[in-house]
Amino acid sequence: MNNFKLDIHVILRIRRILSDITSVFTNKILHYVQNDKPLRFAVLILITVLFDSCIPKPLDIDIEPADPKLVVSSYVVPNRVMVVSLTRSFSALQDPNENDTTEAISEDFLEKVAVRTGLVTISYKGRTDTLIGLDSVPGIYFSINTLQYDYEEYSLYASDTIEDLTITAISTMLPQVKFDTVYPQIKNESLLIKYQFTDLPEDNWYVVVYYKKLSDTSNADLDVNSDPFSRGDNVQIGLDLLSDETFDSSIYVGQRQIYDVDSSDTLGVVIANISEGYYKFLDAQKRTEGIWAQITSEPINYPTNVVGGYGYFNTHHPDVVIIDLNEL
Template identity: 35%
Template sequence: MQYINDDHVKIERSIQIGRYTIVLLAIVLGACLPDPLEVTGIPEVKPQIVVSTQIIPDQSLVVLLTKSFGALDASEDSDPQELLDQIAVNDALVTIAGPQRTDTLVSLGSGLYGGIVIPFENGGEYHLHVVSESLGEVSATTTVKPRIVFDTIDAELYFNGYDSLVRISYKFTDPAAKNWYMLNVQQIERSELIEDVLNPPASMRLLDDADFTSNVYGESFNVVQRDFNTGDTIAVFFSNISEDYYNFVKLRLDNRYSFTEYLSEPVNYPTNIEGGKGFFNLYVPDVRTFIVE
């Protein structure tokens, strides 16, 4: 028994010596460290204008202008509406110049500009010019893509044993020219529309016709990002988009960045906006609205 007690004492002494050694090393290393230096002269990154655009079927154009912000200024838990109120650019003059005329968009609040019916021409080139008193100028040029419509489409509730989902089934005819498509499903609620504009939802699908086996393409898929109930209203947007915008959205979907990460300074995406961020697009979607049963 005495032998065991001696070993126990030796172990306790070793532990104490180890503790003293660690403390002593910390003191010595602390004494060797220089005093912290004050860092000055780092320029503050100026926010940039971020542009998002959408044509609705009656040929009205809606432009959303926000400003980028620092990575620590918002988080994943930020409320989309509150964040939009903070970053919306409401002091801008926004014009669209096309082959026939130049239109000045009307401020609708919350960074939205539009309300003007513009006769967009397929293949026509249009120039966006934004002048903000607080953030300066940005501009961009794009070409209107031809509108492609569904041949057939249906939406219905689908219960998978755990959740109530919406199942979308559709077909369309792909023209002979090279095309890229975007399909998006949104519930018609203002809060979700705002977040969908700032951040593409998981239900967004991108299609490259290089993957098609014939000129008629169709599929069925489940919208899985939330539960749905009987009587919910959803809208399905189908758009013929440019290759550049296809690559832009694909990068966002592949990276699964949140809207706060997308608008914050450290993240860089391809853009056609001179002097800013985001993307200027002109495409007229085929929009179908359903009350799910």
């Protein structure tokens, strides 16, 4: 059992609600006593006392923590590379920042949830590839020999030998969609990125992701497949989710305004043809907007194709365009 006190954010939220209710109540009361100043003063004092007495004090609550499960995410680098991140779920009562006031996930916390001693395999076309754990980045497993076939089913098996946890998942690799054009344009202190691509036949869902390189490494090192657990040199600065149900024609033209960029920055723009299930997963994830919102806002049950765990195993095949603002 975990013993904890109600978070200050919860208390402040309750106080704001009480404040709104009190404001309406106060205005109505004062309307009836507006000509009697002593009575108005007495009413204000009484309401203030009542309001302060309604502020809840921290409560000791016992909650049974949920059993940990494996959480998976996956990435495809065109041609042969498959990357899988494997972590353990954690309770909302745990602090991912370890007393850090920023929203960045701490290194110590990452060490606790990342699965170092995992077994990860990908099976397809009658063969099975065993992914290799990356020693320098716990929880990351990769294969440089996983061949990529359109409409082929890829089966994931992953286990955590320490916690005795196992998950499975199946994903179908969809055909790659490519940008027809990507046109960046500097406007004032922002960057306008316009792009165009041709919609594939049948019903389709797409994701366009924008990354900004944080290090001074070369463009070739821009890790467009990095995620919060890979400690890459990038930060995701935007994401567009598209369904061709809203398209007016087979040629789609979109744009994204990027702020807080410098003339020396390097950006990556990625497009991928994704499944409807992964589209719904990303849409739910996008609405939570970061780790603290996931903990303090209304809970959201993410869609998943993982049996026995959380996350989403996807095999989307991305197209990547690098934008060097030095060349504009």
